[in-house]
Amino acid sequence: MPKVGMEPVRRKALVDAALRVIGDHGSLAVTMSDIARQAGVSPALAHHYFGSKEHLLIETxxxxxxxxxxxxxxxxxxxxxxxxxxxxxxxxxxxxxxxxxxxxxxxxxxxxxxxxxxxxxxxxxxxxxxxxxxxxxxxxxxxxxxxxxxxxxxxxxxxxxxxxxxxxxxxxxxxxxxxxxxxxxxxxxxxxxxxxxxxxxxxxxxxxxxxxxxxxxxxxxxxxxxxxxxx
Amino acid sequence: MPKVGMEPVRRKALVDAALRVIGDHGSLAVTMSDIARQAGVSPALAHHYFGSKEHLLIETxxxxxxxxxxxxxxxxxxxxxxxxxxxxxxxxxxxxxxxxxxxxxxxxxxxxxxxxxxxxxxxxxxxxxxxxxxxxxxxxxxxxxxxxxxxxxxxxxxxxxxxxxxxxxxxxxxxxxxxxxxxxxxxxxxxxxxxxxxxxxxxxxxxxxxxxxxxxxxxxxxxxxxxxxxx
DNA sequence: TTTTGTTGATTGATCAGTCAATCAAAAATA
DNA sequence: TATTTTTGATTGACTGATCAATCAACAAAA
The missing domain is CATH 1.10.357.10 (Tetracycline Repressor, domain 2)
Incomplete structure (x- = not known):
């Protein structure tokens, strides 16, 4: 699975997942794990691409x-x-x-x-x-x-x-x-x-x-x- | 300082403190310690009177x-x-x-x-x-x-x-x-x-x-x- | 001595963020 | 073409901090 050019795909998947999880949960108090799980990747990857939870939320x-x-x-x-x-x-x-x-x-x-x-x-x-x-x-x-x-x-x-x-x-x-x-x-x-x-x-x-x-x-x-x- | 009849006083102080801290912080993600400190009592006392953070928030x-x-x-x-x-x-x-x-x-x-x-x-x-x-x-x-x-x-x-x-x-x-x-x-x-x-x-x-x-x-x-x- | 008020200390759980290690594709080299 | 090297993608395991909640204990009134 590890191919080149995954970055934009993952970023989008994570942002979409964040929106979904936030909407579902009705609050920004969601964990990176929740978001990552929804996007089908590990929490560490979310940090890898966005640096911090705040950045991911801003992108969302x-x-x-x-x-x-x-x-x-x-x-x-x-x-x-x-x-x-x-x-x-x-x-x-x-x-x-x-x-x-x-x-x-x-x-x-x-x-x-x-x-x-x-x-x-x-x-x-x-x-x-x-x-x-x-x-x-x-x-x-x-x-x-x-x-x-x-x-x-x-x-x-x-x-x-x-x-x-x-x-x-x-x-x-x-x-x-x-x-x-x-x-x-x-x-x-x-x-x-x-x-x-x-x-x-x-x-x-x-x-x-x-x-x-x-x-x-x-x-x-x-x-x-x-x-x-x-x- | 410990006198009888403190309960209503403390309850009000804690609710007021909660409103203040929440407004100040702009979110419900405030700690019981923050609220208790604002009310001038220990966090344990807030739990004593309200049982849980959620109850205190509801009262607020x-x-x-x-x-x-x-x-x-x-x-x-x-x-x-x-x-x-x-x-x-x-x-x-x-x-x-x-x-x-x-x-x-x-x-x-x-x-x-x-x-x-x-x-x-x-x-x-x-x-x-x-x-x-x-x-x-x-x-x-x-x-x-x-x-x-x-x-x-x-x-x-x-x-x-x-x-x-x-x-x-x-x-x-x-x-x-x-x-x-x-x-x-x-x-x-x-x-x-x-x-x-x-x-x-x-x-x-x-x-x-x-x-x-x-x-x-x-x-x-x-x-x-x-x-x-x-x- | 019982009741009410009060707290410090502690526990257990949750999380954001880090890191070293792995894996596979791509690029470079032979 | 076969090989080595580099690079990007990915994760499991871990850490440090934060916090809600508990509890045993103490102090002052009744």
């Missing part, structure tokens, strides 16, 4: 992000109008692969890990920015910038929230319902916002401090997905 | 939930109209205590833990249901049931999403901005939904499968907060 989250990114690129290519692109972005994030229990569990585990690992956090920040930025780009074609920023933030939050709620399997919101909820949000805010450009009038009971635009961060480095940027 | 999440619940009860008591109650619910969830970095980190850690621990999951499901149910009760006073259900689900998701995004400290959305975003969502959907009771018309590019109402779970046990129910 990179692969998760890479997958999401390439799905997004593909989906955006197919859509023509800004509105259609918004729908495409939403749909990709709830695509079956992303919504698989294992994948959700893995994302969640990485979110938790981000509290400790600076590097993990960096990757998730890239994801969060990218999602917001992609939404923003198309919203700007439909709305004034400040409204677009607000709605991009809201839609991104709703997507993440539906995702995390799904992880509990408490509110069995399915893929289609999640998509529909997010679409409804967009539709409603596009409607009310374009009809009264000042933002939604807050005849609210609570002091809503008006449109939230001015509270949002500005001039943040744009991480828009028009191809070619880090993996 | 219970305390988190109890706190949120009592805040909610208080906030609801003050609000009069349904619309004001909705704002109160939103505000409580983004109350300063909840939004403290430590607390956010702790919640996130428990979400991850819920993938493995059935008991932890149960508690978080209670939280998720309660949030949705509280929103729903007041929305029903303003909208048809199916629309109310949809919007309750959406608002709950947005709250959770803003929360998790906050955990990354990437999109520095503050408390006020988070509240404003959620209020905007409610305002927009209340506006569009009451004007066209069929739900938001989906002249969407993507097949939004119409209003999501029928996809949402029905007849789920209501966990409404009108006082007296489990802790």
């Amino acid at each position: 989250i990179r692969s998760l992000l890479r997958q999401l990114r390439s799905d997004t690129v593909a989906a955006l290519k197919a859509a023509q109008t800004p509105r259609a692109r918004l729908s495409a972005i939403i749909r990709v994030n709830f695509h079956a692969d992303q919504f698989a229990p294992d994948t959700i569990a893995a994302w969640l585990a990485f979110y938790a890990e981000a509290q400790r690992s600076e590097e993990t956090r960096r990757f998730l920040v890239i994801y969060a920015r990218r999602l917001r930025s992609n939404l923003l780009a198309d919203l700007k074609a439909l709305l004034p910038t400040d409204a677009a920023e607000r709605i991009a933030e809201g839609a991104a939050a709703m997507i993440d929230g539906l995702y995390i709620r799904q992880s509990l399997k408490s509110a069995p919101i399915g893929i289609e319902a999640s998509i529909a909820l997010t679409e409804d949000y967009l539709n409603a805010l596009l409607a009310t916002t374009s009809s009264s450009p000042e933002g939604v009038k807050a005849e609210t009971a609570a002091p809503s401090s008006g449109p939230a635009g001015h509270l949002l961060p500005q001039g943040r480095r744009d991480d828009h997905i028009e191809p070619s940027r880090d993996q | 999440i219970r305390s988190l939930l109890r706190q949120l619940r009592s805040d909610t009860v208080a906030a609801l008591k003050a609000a009069q109209t349904p619309r004001a109650r909705l704002s109160a619910i939103i505000r409580v969830n983004f109350h300063a205590d909840q939004f403290a970095p430590d607390t956010i980190a702790a919640w996130l850690a428990f979400y991850a833990e819920a993938q493995r621990s059935e008991e932890t999951r149960r508690f978080l499901v209670i939280y998720a249901r309660r949030l949705r149910s509280n929103l729903l009760a007041d929305l029903k006073a303003l909208l048809p049931t199916d629309a109310a259900e949809r919007i309750a689900e959406g608002a709950a998701a947005m709250i959770d999403g803003l929360y998790i995004r906050q955990s990354l400290k990437s999109a520095p959305i503050g408390i006020e901005a988070s509240i404003a975003l959620t209020e905007d969502y409610l305002n927009a959907l209340l506006a569009t939904t009451s004007s066209s009771p069929e739900g938001v018309k989906a002249e969407t590019a993507a097949p939004s499968s119409g209003p999501a109402g029928h996809l949402l779970p029905q007849g789920r046990r209501d966990d409404h907060i009108e006082p007296s129910r489990d802790q």
Whole structure:
């Protein structure tokens, strides 16, 4: 069996195994032995190729992000109008692969890990920015910038929230319902916002401090997905 | 120093210490020694009172939930109209205590833990249901049931999403901005939904499968907060 | 003297990471 | 072509550290 050129094969097998084991176990507290066993190799080999458990985990989250990114690129290519692109972005994030229990569990585990690992956090920040930025780009074609920023933030939050709620399997919101909820949000805010450009009038009971635009961060480095940027 | 009646004091000190250490460390992978040290006692004492690490952790999440619940009860008591109650619910969830970095980190850690621990999951499901149910009760006073259900689900998701995004400290959305975003969502959907009771018309590019109402779970046990129910 | 609170010391298990050794393919040499 | 050498792939066995959990013992109140 020992042939030359095994390295890329093993690396991929180990990363895939890690994702699987993490998703299955629902936590990053899995052993190198578990991962190696799942990949059908010895624990020592995993260390040989990745140096440490942390490195293997980092590679695993990179692969998760890479997958999401390439799905997004593909989906955006197919859509023509800004509105259609918004729908495409939403749909990709709830695509079956992303919504698989294992994948959700893995994302969640990485979110938790981000509290400790600076590097993990960096990757998730890239994801969060990218999602917001992609939404923003198309919203700007439909709305004034400040409204677009607000709605991009809201839609991104709703997507993440539906995702995390799904992880509990408490509110069995399915893929289609999640998509529909997010679409409804967009539709409603596009409607009310374009009809009264000042933002939604807050005849609210609570002091809503008006449109939230001015509270949002500005001039943040744009991480828009028009191809070619880090993996 | 050894006096009688220490038990409740020590229990509270240990639970508080656990929350603190978990939030600080950003993970449940903290040692009993860490917790005990933070509480100023020996690790053996923590075992003495809680039997196991798992029990201590369960008590910790219970305390988190109890706190949120009592805040909610208080906030609801003050609000009069349904619309004001909705704002109160939103505000409580983004109350300063909840939004403290430590607390956010702790919640996130428990979400991850819920993938493995059935008991932890149960508690978080209670939280998720309660949030949705509280929103729903007041929305029903303003909208048809199916629309109310949809919007309750959406608002709950947005709250959770803003929360998790906050955990990354990437999109520095503050408390006020988070509240404003959620209020905007409610305002927009209340506006569009009451004007066209069929739900938001989906002249969407993507097949939004119409209003999501029928996809949402029905007849789920209501966990409404009108006082007296489990802790 | 019984009860309650408290701890130091210890145990047993689990793991990440290391290392020396093995094996087989490929490359170099005769 | 036959051989030796080098190199990459792979593992079993081991180490050192960490930790949850236990227990026997002691101290102060009742």
